[in-house]
Amino acid sequence: MKNNPIMRVVARWNIPFMFVFAVYVQVHGEIGPGGGFQAGVIMAASFILYGMVFGAAEMRRVVPRRLTDILAAAGVLLYAGTGIYSMLMGYPFLDHVAIWPGNPGGAEPWGMVSVEWGVGITVFAVMMTVFNEITEGTDEAPLGTDTEMVPALHQNKTEIN
Amino acid sequence: MDFVHQHLPALVVALPLVTGLVTAMVGRRGAGWWIAMGSSAAVFALCAQLLANVAGGGSQSVTYLLGNWPIPYGIGLVVDPLNAAVLATVALIGCVVTLYARRSMAQEVPEDRSHFFWALWQFCQVGLLGITITGDAFNFYVLLEISSLSTYTLIAMGKGRDRRALTAAINYLVIGSIGACFYLLGVAYLYMVTGSLNMADIHARLQDIFATWGTDAPVYRKTVIAGFAFIMVGLSLKLALFPLHLWLPNAYTYAPAAVTALLASTATKVGAYGFIRVIYTVVGPDFAWRYLHSDYILMICAMMAILGGSLMAIRQVNVKKLLAYSSIGQIGYIALGIASDNVYGLQAAIIHIFNHALTKGAMFMAVGCVLYRVGGVRLEHLRGLGRKMPLTMAAFTIGGLGLIGVPMTAGFVSKWYLVGGTLERGWMGAAGVVLVGSVLALVYTWRCIESIYFGKREEGAPEVREAPLSMLVPTLLLAVASLYFGMDSRLTSDISAQAAHFLLGVRP
Amino acid sequence: MQIVQDYYNYWICIALMMVGLYGVIAKTNLVKKAISLGLFQTGILVFYITIAKIEGGTGPVTVSPLAGEPIYSNPLPHALMLTAIVVGVSTLAVAMALIINIREKYGTIDEHDIHRMEHEMQD
Numbered sequence: 001m002k003n004n005p006i007m008r009v010v011a012r013w014n015i016p017f018m019f020v021f022a023v024y025v026q027v028h029g030e031i032g033p034g035g036g037f038q039a040g041v042i043m044a045a046s047f048i049l050y051g052m053v054f055g056a057a058e059m060r061r062v063v064p065r066r067l068t069d070i071l072a073a074a075g076v077l078l079y080a081g082t083g084i085y086s087m088l089m090g091y092p093f094l095d096h097v098a099i100w101p102g103n104p105g106g107a108e109p110w111g112m113v114s115v116e117w118g119v120g121i122t123v124f125a126v127m128m129t130v131f132n133e134i135t136e137g138t139d140e141a142p143l144g145t146d147t148e149m150v151p152a153l154h155q156n157k158t159e160i161n
Numbered sequence: 162m163d164f165v166h167q168h169l170p171a172l173v174v175a176l177p178l179v180t181g182l183v184t185a186m187v188g189r190r191g192a193g194w195w196i197a198m199g200s201s202a203a204v205f206a207l208c209a210q211l212l213a214n215v216a217g218g219g220s221q222s223v224t225y226l227l228g229n230w231p232i233p234y235g236i237g238l239v240v241d242p243l244n245a246a247v248l249a250t251v252a253l254i255g256c257v258v259t260l261y262a263r264r265s266m267a268q269e270v271p272e273d274r275s276h277f278f279w280a281l282w283q284f285c286q287v288g289l290l291g292i293t294i295t296g297d298a299f300n301f302y303v304l305l306e307i308s309s310l311s312t313y314t315l316i317a318m319g320k321g322r323d324r325r326a327l328t329a330a331i332n333y334l335v336i337g338s339i340g341a342c343f344y345l346l347g348v349a350y351l352y353m354v355t356g357s358l359n360m361a362d363i364h365a366r367l368q369d370i371f372a373t374w375g376t377d378a379p380v381y382r383k384t385v386i387a388g389f390a391f392i393m394v395g396l397s398l399k400l401a402l403f404p405l406h407l408w409l410p411n412a413y414t415y416a417p418a419a420v421t422a423l424l425a426s427t428a429t430k431v432g433a434y435g436f437i438r439v440i441y442t443v444v445g446p447d448f449a450w451r452y453l454h455s456d457y458i459l460m461i462c463a464m465m466a467i468l469g470g471s472l473m474a475i476r477q478v479n480v481k482k483l484l485a486y487s488s489i490g491q492i493g494y495i496a497l498g499i500a501s502d503n504v505y506g507l508q509a510a511i512i513h514i515f516n517h518a519l520t521k522g523a524m525f526m527a528v529g530c531v532l533y534r535v536g537g538v539r540l541e542h543l544r545g546l547g548r549k550m551p552l553t554m555a556a557f558t559i560g561g562l563g564l565i566g567v568p569m570t571a572g573f574v575s576k577w578y579l580v581g582g583t584l585e586r587g588w589m590g591a592a593g594v595v596l597v598g599s600v601l602a603l604v605y606t607w608r609c610i611e612s613i614y615f616g617k618r619e620e621g622a623p624e625v626r627e628a629p630l631s632m633l634v635p636t637l638l639l640a641v642a643s644l645y646f647g648m649d650s651r652l653t654s655d656i657s658a659q660a661a662h663f664l665l666g667v668r669p
Numbered sequence: 670m671q672i673v674q675d676y677y678n679y680w681i682c683i684a685l686m687m688v689g690l691y692g693v694i695a696k697t698n699l700v701k702k703a704i705s706l707g708l709f710q711t712g713i714l715v716f717y718i719t720i721a722k723i724e725g726g727t728g729p730v731t732v733s734p735l736a737g738e739p740i741y742s743n744p745l746p747h748a749l750m751l752t753a754i755v756v757g758v759s760t761l762a763v764a765m766a767l768i769i770n771i772r773e774k775y776g777t778i779d780e781h782d783i784h785r786m787e788h789e790m791q792d
Contacts, residue, residue, distance in 0.1 A: 037751065073185040073280075080179050083171075087164070093171035094228040130762050134769075299749055306756045313763055317770065324774040325790070328783055331767045335693060338706055338760050345753065346713050352746070353720050539791075 011053040018046035026120050030112035039116075040123025048131050056135040065132055068125040075122030082114045165207070169214070170225040170238040173207050173248065174291045176200060181283030184276055193279030194263045200283060201256040204290070208245075208252035215245040216656060222663075224296065233362045239296035242660040243511070247293045247434045250515045254426045254522050254639075255286045261635035262419035265529050269417040270318050278318060285311040285423070289431045298348045298443070299358045301435070302341060305399065309337045312428060316416040329411035336408045340398025343391045350388025351443075354381040360443050371448060386453065389444055393455070396439065400432030402496055403466035406489045410473075413485035418529025421481065425488055425525050426518035433495045433514055437507070440499065441664040450502050459500035464594045466493025471601035475608070480528055480538045483605055484521065487564060490598060491517045497591055498579050506582025507661035509575050512653050516563070516571035516646060523639035524560035527553050530628035530636060543609060544616030549625040552633055554613050556640035561606035563643050566599045570647040574654070678719040686712030697780040699771065703764040710757045714750045721746035 022043035029035030051059030086098035096111025097104050165172065180200035184193045214223070222241035224232060240248075259282070270278045288308020295301050313334045319326030352358060355366040373380050394405075401409040409429075413421050440449045450456045470490030477483035491513070498510030528538050530553045535542045547554050563572035576595060583592040618625075627633065646653055673680055685708055692705025726742035772778050775786060 037755065070186050073182040077179065077182045077186075080175060080182070083175060084179065087168050087171065087175075090164075090167075092226050092229045093168065093175060097229070126762075133766060299752075303752055303756065306760070310759055310763055313767070317767055320770060320774065325787055327767055327771045327774060328787065331699060331764065331771065334760065334764055334767065335702060335706060339690075339693065339709065342710055342713055346716065349713070349717055349720065349746075358745075358749075 007053050011049055015046045015050055018042060018049070022046065026116065027113075029116040029120075030109045036116040036119030036121075037123050040120040040125075041127060043120070043124045044127030044131070047128060051131065051135070056132070060132065063128060065129075068128045068132070071121050071125035072129060073122075075118045075120070075125060077118070078121065079115050079118035082111060082118070086111075165210075168225075169207055169211055170223070170240055170294055171227065173204060173211070173252075173294060174238070174287060176207070177204055177283045177287045177290070181280045181287060184283060185280035188276030188279050190272075191275075193276045194259075194266075197279045197283055198259050198263075201252070201259045201286065204286070205249075205252040205256040208248045208290075211240055212245045212249045212656070215240060215242050216659065233357050233359050236300050237296040237359065238294045239361070240294065242656070242663045243437065244293045244434065246511060246656050246660055247430065247514060248290060250430065250518050251286070251289050251293060251427045254518050255289075255423065257635045257638055258419055258423045258426075258522065258526070261422065261526050261529070261632050264629050264632050265418045265533055268533060269321055271321065274318070278315070281311040281314050282423075284308075285315060286427075289427050292431050293434055296360050297358055298351070298360055298363065302345050302348065305341055305344065305435075308428065308431075309334075309341065309399075312420075312424060313337070315420045316412050316424075319415045319417045319420070322417070323415045325411065326415035329408075329415045333408040333412045336398055336405075340395045340405075342395070343398070344395030347388045347391030347393075347395060350384050350391065354384050354388075360438070364443055364445060367444060367448070371445075371452075374452075385444075385448075389439075389449065389453070389455075392439055393436075396432060396435045397462075399429075400436060400496075401429055401489060401492055403462050403469055403489065403493060406466070406470070406492075409489060410482055410485040413488065413525075414479060414482040418525070418532050422522050422525040422529060425484070426522035429488065429492055430495075430514045430518055433492070433499070433510065436496070437499055437510065437664065441507075446502055446665075456500040456502055459496055460588065460591055463493040463497035463500060464591060466490060466496065467594050467598040468601070471598050471605065474605040475601065477605075478540050480531075480540060480543060480609060481525070483609070484524055484528065487602065487605060488517075488521060490602070491521070491564070494575065494579055494595065494598070497595070498575075498582055501579075501582040501586045501588065501591075503582055503585050504658070504661045504665060505578050505585055507664055508654065508657040509578035509582050511657040511660050512578055512650075513575035515653055515657075516575045516643065519571055519639050519643040519646065520560045520563035523556050523636055523643060524564075526632070526636040526639065527557035527560065530632050533632065534625050534628055540608065540612045541616075543612040545613075545618030546625065547614040549618070550627050552637060553628050556636045557613070558610060559640040559644060561610060563647070565602045565606055568647075569644065571643040573647055574650045578654075578657075678715075678722075682712050682716040682719065684712075685709070685715060699768045699778045699780060700765075702780075703761060703768065706764070707757060707761055710753070710760075714753060714757075717746040717750050717753070 022039045025034040025042060026036060026039035029039065047059055047063060050062070082096075083094040086095045087093050089098035089101075091098040094111070094115075096107045098107070099110050099114075100107035177200050180196050184196045188196060215221075222239050225238040225240075226232065227236045227238065230236070262282070266275065266278060285308050288304045288306075288311065291304035292301055292308065295304060313330045316333060317327055317330035348358070351363055351367075354370060355363045357363050357366055367385065370381050370385065374382060398405045398408075413425060416424065440446060467490050470486050470488070470493060474483050474486035474490065477486060495510050495513050495517070498506045498508075498513060500506070501509075530550065531543065531546065532538050534550065535546070559570065563570040566572040566576040576599065580592050580595055583589075583595065628636070689705045689707070689709025689712060692708065693702055696702050696705060721743040723740055723742050726740045728742065728744075768778055771783070775783055777783060
């Protein structure tokens with residue numbers, strides 16, 4: 001696919017818009033339709049598109065596996081941290097009032113923003129991890145350049161104990 | 162300290178969750194174990210405190226509101242005498258097995274994956290503790306899946322030693338997912354008729370519905386019955402109750418040693434807790450037992466479990482598989498206690514949840530020690546180990562005696578209550594089956610003991626030493642604890658009596 | 670036929686679940702098993718969504734003051750099913766990871782072949 005000019009051009013044009021749309025969905029999460037899960041998937045989809053067109057190895061250069069591992073945990077940690085923060089301030093777990101005491105109406109969206117970003121980051125990282133796991137071993141060739149979609153499956157054929 | 166007291170229920174779940182995430186990020190090069198150990202010790206302290214609070218505060222249930230949403234709308238964490246006892250059991254076993262797991266893990270899981278292992282290890286405990294403490298039916302499902310998904314992966318990590326770990330894991334995944342889906346479907350039915358997901362609220366609203374059933378215009382009869390049936394089948398799969406136990410033997414046999422010890426003593430126990438919770442506090446025994454008479458179904462399943470599990474155990478040559486089948490039989494004892502619907506029977510179920518966790522935990526850990534030193538756990542590998550690994554084998558033997566139910570071991574106490582409960586109910590046959598089960602347990606335990614103490618190690622077999630101290634100490638700890646609770650059963654019987662009275666709504 | 674027409678939404682759930690369950694039981698290819706499992710879960714998702722629908726009910730997000738007192742569909746089951754979808758995705762991901770590993774270790778993803786191989790191994 002790397003050598004297909006249409007794919008390259010379309011992907012190059014599409015990916016920035018996918019980024020923007022992901023962020024749009026993300027920042028609307030706390031009061032309207034949208035939210036972290038959808039945004040994370042869209043964001044991951046843009047990177048996966050990049051990986052499919054330009055090669056998974058190329059994508060992994062941009063987003064290394066070590067980074068997605070850390071982000072996956074960091075997102076949930078942000079979620080849980082929001083809850084722990086409320087506990088430290090003397091409110092029940094995940095009671096967002098703690099973020100802005102005295103203004104429950106203002107505090108609730110901010111708590112949700114924090115939670116949604118946590119969800120978004122984790123979902124993004126996990127989707128990337130899934131893609132990485134499946135394309136492991138295809139570093140040489142981008143997906144679709146040969147007939148074998150998942151060469152990793154065939155590598156260790158002989159290693160049957 | 163105030164902070165801890167105020168947030169005890171939330172911390173029990175949140176603490177291992179956060180430390181598990183931290184482990185996934187920074188748990189490389191041995192740091193993972195230290196984090197997991199610290200976290201599980203802290204969780205045990207928290208759970209012990211919860212149990213003490215409940216035991217001291219009369220039979221009250223305490224509700225902690227997540228996000229401060231009032232109860233039918235938000236998720237509440239509920240602590241009552243029943244789940245405080247189960248929480249303490251899970252946390253105790255989690256703590257001891259984590260101590261044990263360090264050396265055995267280093268041998269079985271590749272170093273570059275160890276941080277994931279320890280993260281999943283803690284997520285599994287998050288799930289199990291969460292299932293136990295939550296008061297919300299849907300939250301129960303989510304936590305069930307959290308613990309199950311981490312369990313599948315933990316089992317699959319045994320692939321380095323035996324590739325069958327992978328197929329065992331995928332079998333468990335398929336069956337476990339179907340079980341969870343059945344549970345979810347059952348909750349949907351109950352949600353249809355009550356419009357609530359909070360367990361206590363569902364219970365209250367179901368009472369109004371049941372009230373109409375005696376009249377000419379019964380409402381939602383079929384829906385409630387279908388929902389109850391789906392939930393029971395789903396939980397039975399998780400509990401590995403006899404006809405639905407097929408995932409269990411291979412999963413226990415091929416999982417890494419420490420994972421087997423953890424699962425055998427906590428995962429099925431939490432399933433049993435779910436059973437008690439749904440029957441006694443969600444739909445209520447009046448509906449489940451006296452209206453539907455499902456106690457007879459449960460009794461028959463339990464009796465088949467006791468006989469079938471024990472008979473299958475006798476045929477095994479792999480000691481891990483033998484113990485796995487024996488676990489199926491022991492689950493039968495717990496189910497029989499639940500079905501007998503009186504204080505003695507419920508006490509037996511709750512005491513057996515604890516005692517069997519100690520006994521089986523000790524035995525699986527002893528077998529893990531053998532696996533660590535000898536490299537195999539078929540009966541012939543055990544031959545003559547009574548001289549080579551005397552302490553490990555002593556722990557194994559104590560556990561075996563507990564399975565039989567010899568007086569002075571923990572197993573005796575639970576069987577005493579169980580026979581009392583079944584006789585009070587008038588189920589002579591079931592009481593007989595319990596005794597037959599003990600005889601069968603004697604047969605399969607004797608096969609192991611014969612190899613251990615009367616078998617001769619082959620000439621020229623490699624020299625074997627006693628297991629390393631960090632594995633031996635936790636194994637002996639559980640074995641000695643099972644002896645202690647066999648001789649002095651005041652603590653367990655007090656707590657279980659409180660829980661049973663709470664469940665049946667009678668004053669002691 | 671009336672009963673099919675009146676309750677067509679429930680029939681869809683039943684059909685989805687039964688197709689899924691059949692696949693889980695009857696298919697020997699592990700990937701097909703995993704797909705069937707997903708189908709089974711989808712049946713339950715649809716069931717939750719369908720019990721939330723109220724005839725004439727609108728989405729609970731927008732409120733138009735001109736429309737008078739609107740009837741809302743119950744949003745809670747939708748929120749629950751978002752969680753259940755995430756759980757389903759995770760289950761599928763774990764299943765796929767296991768299947769890839771099985772392929773590496775056994776050289777096949779057919780259950781019959783795997784059983785045959787395991788049968789020859791000692792316990």
